[in-house]
Amino acid sequence: MAIHGTEIDFTQAPEHVAEKLIGAFFFVDGVGGRIVETEAYDEADPASHSYKGPSARNAAMFGDPAHIYVYRSYGLHWCLNFVCREAGRGAAVLLRALEPTAGIGAMEKRRGQCQLRTLCAGPGRVGQALGISKSHDGLPLNRWPLLLTPRERDIPVVASKRIGINRAQDVLWRFELAGSPFVSRTSHGAVSS
Numbered sequence: 001m002a003i004h005g006t007e008i009d010f011t012q013a014p015e016h017v018a019e020k021l022i023g024a025f026f027f028v029d030g031v032g033g034r035i036v037e038t039e040a041y042d043e044a045d046p047a048s049h050s051y052k053g054p055s056a057r058n059a060a061m062f063g064d065p066a067h068i069y070v071y072r073s074y075g076l077h078w079c080l081n082f083v084c085r086e087a088g089r090g091a092a093v094l095l096r097a098l099e100p101t102a103g104i105g106a107m108e109k110r111r112g113q114c115q116l117r118t119l120c121a122g123p124g125r126v127g128q129a130l131g132i133s134k135s136h137d138g139l140p141l142n143r144w145p146l147l148l149t150p151r152e153r154d155i156p157v158v159a160s161k162r163i164g165i166n167r168a169q170d171v172l173w174r175f176e177l178a179g180s181p182f183v184s185r186t187s188h189g190a191v192s193s
Contacts, residue, residue: 022151027102032098033100033120
């Protein structure tokens with residue numbers, strides 16, 4: 001599925017999709033905001049859940065592009081990914097941080113805190129703030145309760161090393177909106193667009 005405007009073609013490689021998602025807006029049931037940080041993962045990537053092939057846990061990652069892949073991190077947090085590439089390829093983009101713009105009260109209640117800058121700074125916080133659960137796994141991005149609106153113009157995006165992994169650490173597949181105070185951690189990478 002291509003989402004029009006400044007198009008996001010979910011059949012592309014995950015690193016291209018991850019970069020294009022920066023500046024897009026994402027909402028679950030009307031709650032969400034601007035995507036300011038992402039990470040890309042592909043089946044040829046030893047840090048990816050899809051590296052060892054399909055399983056019950058990662059089945060959505062091998063499904064149709066422009067769908068949700070949800071997994072539980074450390075048994076605590078639901079993490080949200082967008083599937084990309086053609087079906088069967090096992091690629092996705094992890095949403096690492098959002099700038100909250102809608103439903104902030106609901107996010108604060110779910111998170112039990114009200115500091116706006118850190119409300120959605122990190123993949124576990126994003127999942128909790130948006131009310132993500134295993135029930136979202138496999139849902140298409142173009143149907144309620146999900147809404148993804150592409151960015152309207154080019155913006156400065158920084159590429160850097162991914163965070164919190166112990167394999168393929170040198171791959172520059174983490175992307176952030178340059179200068180955003182809402183990212184989980186500021187990087188000092190190269191500007192990619």
